[in-house]
Amino acid sequence: MRVVVVVGLSESGKTHLVAALIGEFKRRGLRTFAIKHCPHGFSLDLEGKDTWKYMQSGADGAAMISSEDWAVVRKLPEGDPDLLTLAERAFPDADVVLVEGGKQARGLRKIEVLRSGVSDVVQTPPDELLAVVSDRGAPPGTLVPVFTPSQTGEICDLILS
Numbered sequence: 633m634r635v636v637v638v639v640g641l642s643e644s645g646k647t648h649l650v651a652a653l654i655g656e657f658k659r660r661g662l663r664t665f666a667i668k669h670c671p672h673g674f675s676l677d678l679e680g681k682d683t684w685k686y687m688q689s690g691a692d693g694a695a696m697i698s699s700e701d702w703a704v705v706r707k708l709p710e711g712d713p714d715l716l717t718l719a720e721r722a723f724p725d726a727d728v729v730l731v732e733g734g735k736q737a738r739g740l741r742k743i744e745v746l747r748s749g750v751s752d753v754v755q756t757p758p759d760e761l762l763a764v765v766s767d768r769g770a771p772p773g774t775l776v777p778v779f780t781p782s783q784t785g786e787i788c789d790l791i792l793s
């Protein structure tokens with residue numbers, strides 16, 4: 633399983649890149665999953681609905697299931713989750729797991745997305761930086777591969793190498 637974190641400032645193009653990479657990995661026949669890191673919390677269910685009530689009642693987890701999809705919500709221990717462990721537990725049959733966000737996650741390789749007018753400098757520590765995706769070329773001093781947002785095939789090749 634390859635786990636790669638895609639980081640960058642808000643509106644830099646992270647979601648667009650992750651969606652494009654998913655499409656490319658799927659065209660290659662790889663089982664591909666995505667995790668959206670939400671440091672400020674999220675809700676899969678509306679207040680007052682059944683799964684919300686279960687969680688508010690103290691359940692450690694709840695699931696929703698339909699004829700086409702399912703979702704699980706589980707309580708995490710305090711602090712940021714270990715994204716590698718989470719990916720391994722949630723998607724044990726994955727070839728590739730792409731995490732959007734999670735710049736604080738340590739020990740995982742990261743692709744940083746830069747966009748004109750949004751972000752100018754790489755903020756990822758050099759030992760975690762796998763590549764940069766930028767719409768304006770390589771930032772000064774960049775020692776990793778730099779791609780344009782449209783080079784999804786080449787980015788996938790790097791992730792798999």
